[in-house]
Amino acid sequence: MSEAEPTPASPPPGTAAAIAAEGLVLRMEGWEGPLERLLDLARTRKIDLARISITHLVDQYLAHVEGEGRPRLEIAAEYLVMAAWVAFLKSASLLPVEPEPEPEPEALAAAAAHRAARLAAMRDAAALLDLRPRLGRERHARGQPEGLAERTRASPGANLQALLAAYGRVRLRSERRGYTPQRRAVVTMAQALAALTAATRGLREWTMLARLIAPAPGTLARSGLASTLAAALELARGARIELRQATAFAPIELRAT
Amino acid sequence: MSDLGLSLRLVEALLFAAREPLSPAELARRLPPGTNVPPILAELSTTYAARGFVLAEHGGRWAFHTAPDLAAALVHERVDSRSLGRAALETLAIIAYHEPATRAEIEEIRGVAVSADTLGTLIELGWVRPAGRREAPGRPLEYRTTPEFLRAYDLAHLRDLPGLADLRAAGLLAAEPPAALRPASEPMLPGV
């Protein structure tokens, strides 16, 4: 294994301070203190990671993240990276450093001879196999088999679970089938224009717009108000009527020109 | 059978492997020159007369086939216990939850067309039956489940079927739509 220190994507120094303020302080056998300090010591090999339980580390990490109430993802992620590095360094320290044994020449020769013998054996076996009377070549199946007649009686098992799942599937599909807007009752612009044109013909007096709207129930009344106002603006634009409003939110009045 | 002549064995093998019935002339062409084929065929048809398959002649051509008296015994009745296909299962579920349901209603809920075949399968199984016509334009047929359906699924009543909330709790309606799209109150199932 290479002795070179792996260079991790270590957390930027700025965030360490932020984390320290939040504080994930590990309390376990072999180590008590902040996680980032543990990682520092592990990197510089100033602590024996064999004594550190990764399981306990993970447990305390999870407890800390869950204990935060609303976990702050960026902090949790920093800790996760640090904990992962500790785990990685520990696993690296546990791997045995084994020098590759020098292969002995006799063993190499024996292995080569064995390999050659195996290949020869398989070539012989393949030849023997090929000498056997093969179906379709030296041996033949029946040329015109009638086939085995079968009469099928359907009797599918009744599986309530499958039936319920099917219904769940259908409902789910229909819920997802998208939104079809409900067609609401409205007074259309054309209707309002026609009504207002008729109502204002020869109207000399200033009259409140609200009086000219035909009474209607519920949403239709609000739609009538909106459409009639739009129609009034349209007629005013064509100089067929005059509009006035004293102040904002005051009643709108109109008369024919 | 050690005294079987080579020719007889060859005729046997040729007739066995042939993909069509063979005439004596066709057989002779594949046999050692001078082989007298008809006596061999006669001997073979006697040999096999009482066995599971017989050698018979039809229009001058010879072939082995299954002994006629065994034909009936050889037909195997297979019970097809494969579970219902997806379309049939969904259709059955919709009828069970919404009965009486017309085909148009089933299609409306499934979101896809329901083939006559699918309904036919369910009717043939005896789990669904047409039950009158709806007094609506086109007077469509209404479908209902049968007592056999209840028996097969071990249900005392249709109302024993779990409601939507139960299905969701059981994870059978797993993927939930976003909360914003869900109606405030769960739609009630008709007739459940």
Added chain:
Amino acid sequence: MSDLGLSLRLVEALLFAAREPLSPAELARRLPPGTNVPPILAELSTTYAARGFVLAEHGGRWAFHTAPDLAAALVHERVDSRSLGRAALETLAIIAYHEPATRAEIEEIRGVAVSADTLGTLIELGWVRPAGRREAPGRPLEYRTTPEFLRAYDLAHLRDLPGLADLRAAGLLAAEPPAALRPASEPMLPGV
């Protein structure tokens, strides 16, 4: 042959009519309840041993096929005269003698890469199939032969492969050289 039992005639007829080899269990399903199939199969294979077509077992399934010694006379009936290439044949042999075998093992023995084409040919013939993965690094696919392979080469069981016992005794089916060939410094395994 007039005293032939009905069961024997039925077994004969079933095997004769079937498009695929049948197992004793499949036969039993189509026979009167309580029929003891194996003795019938044994009797039939004796009866037909010297005829133009014979009854044989391949991997637990039984079928008639023409007697191997008649091959030369039946060239007209040849349906599959393709001969396997050397690579495919060697690969097939390695899988059969070592199964299950991974691709890496086949390549180690052959000393060359095994093309996907070679394995594909064998799989397409229905003689080899991928059969699960080995619980080893990389989880490589393992290959095994099929019952059709046994049938194609007229082997009742895989253990009937020619020379299998000798190859095993000589240690030629093992990846490592036999202990006797290993240098003395190597620790001996008990029981090897």
